[in-house]
Amino acid sequence: MRAVVFDRYGPPDVLRFADLPDPEPGPGEVLVKVRAAGVQPFDVAVRTGRMPWVRADFPQRIGQEYVGVVIAGDLAPGTPVLGSTMLNAVAEYVTVPAGNVVVKPDHLDFPTAAGLVAASQTASGALIELAVTEGDVLLLHAAAGSVGTIATQLAVRAGATVIGTASPGNHEYLRELGAVPVPYGMGLIDAVRATGLTPTVALDAAGGEAIGQSVGLGIAPDRVGTIVDDKAAAEHGARVVRAGRSPQRLAEVVALPGLRMPIRAFGWERVAEAHAVVESRHGRGKVVVTVDQG
Template structure:
C-alpha cells in the first residue's frame, strides 16, 4: 500500500509517499481502505519533533483521522454488526495518511450516506475537540462565547455547536473570513492588538472563551472580564498556566463524534474542505502550517 512517511524531523518537505506492506487486522480490529484523511496541527507538530511524548520510529507514518470502507474483519470484530463494505470514519494514531489502516472496532463510527468521505474525515478531530471543550466550559443557552480562530476547523464546529445550544458567538478571524463567520451564525471581529476593544464595540459581554489560536488570546479573554475557569485553550498550555485559566482537552470519544456526524448528515453542522491528493501531502502540510484559510485540509485517496 501507499503511505506517507518521514525519515527525520523537519519542514513539510521531509514527507514522502512510500510503498509499505498491507496491514492485517488483529483480534477486535477492522481494516479500513482509506478514502480521505484529515490533516491537523498535531500532525505538523509530530513532523517537526515538537511532540516528545509521541512514539516516533523512522521511517514514521503519520495521520490521526480517516474515513473509508471496511475491507477486512479481524477475529471477533464482526460481533459488533460491522461488515465488509460498510462506510466508516474515526480516529487513529500516526498512520492515517495511508491506503489502509487497522483500528479497534469499538473506535469506528458509521458514516451516514448523506455525508461524503472528505467531509467525514474533516470532521473527525474537530468534532471531538470542539464538543468536548464546550462541555468542559459548560457552554449553554444565554452564554456569549468568544471563539478565537473561529474560521479554523475546531472553531468552525465549536461555533455551530454553540449556536445549536442557543449561545451567542463572537468569532475572531482575519477580515477575509468575516463573511464566512456570519454564515455560521457568529459575530466576527478581527484578531490582533485591537481585539479587546473590537469585542467591546459589539455591545456584548463574553461569558466564556475558547482559544484555538494561541498568542495573546487567553490574556485578551481575561482582560474582557471572563472568569478564568470559563476560559479554555486547546493550543496554549503555557498561557493557561500563566493566566490561571484552563486547558480543555476532553480526549477522543466515538460517542461524541457520532453525535456531531449525525448533525452534519442533517446539515446542522458544516465543514469546508480544502482537498489535496495524497501525493501533494507537502503542500497540504504547508497549508496547515500557515495557519490561514478556513475549514479543514484533507488528503484524498482514490478508491
C-alpha cells in the first residue's frame, strides 16, 4: 500500500509517499480502506520534532483521524466508519480496533466526517470538563478553528452564550454559528467588556495571552481551560482540558443534525500544502486530505 511518511524532522516538504506492506487485521480489528484523513496541529508538531514525548520511528507515518470503508475484520465489509488512530491515517489502509470505530452517519460526506473526528472529541470533552451549561457565558478563544467551530455549536445547543475570538474576516461566520464575535489581540479585554456580557467560563484553543486575558476578565481560574497552553495554565492556576478519546462522544456529536464544519480538502498528493496551511494557524474549519484509491 501507499502511505505518507517522513524520514527526518522538518518543514512540510519532508513528507513523501512510501510503498509499505499491506496491513492485515488481527483479532478484534478491522481493516479500513481510507477515504480521507484529517490534519491536526499534533501532526505538525510530530513532523517538526516539537513533540518530544512522541518518538519518531523513521520512516515515520503520519495522521491521527480517518474515515473510510471496512473491507475485512470484525465488522461487515462495506460499512463506512470513522475514528481515531495513531500516526498512520494518511495511507490507503489502516487497521484499528473494531470497538473504537464509529459508523459514519449517512448525512456526512467522507471529507466532512474526517474533519469531525478530533474536533468533536476535543470540544465535547473540554465542555464537559469545564461544566459548560445553560446560562453560562463562554469565552472561546480561536472560535473559528476546528475545535472552536464544534465547541461553539455544542455550547449554544446547551443553552450557553458564546463570545468567540477570531480575526475580523471570520466574524460573520461566528455569528452564523450563534456566537458574539470579538477580535483577538491586545484589545481583547476591552472588546469583551464592550459586548455587555460577563464571561463565566473560558476555553482556550489559541494559546499566548488567552488564559491571562480570561483571568483578567474575572473568570475563576478553575473555569478557565486550555487545550494548547500547559505553561500558561500552570502560571495562572487554570486547567488543561484535553479529554481522552471517546468513540461514544464522537458518535454523539457526529449524529447531531445541522452541525457545521467548513472543510478545506486537499488531494493527498498535496499533503505538504495541507500541513503548511495547518501550520500557518489561519483559516476556519478543518483541513483534510482525501486519499486517492485509484
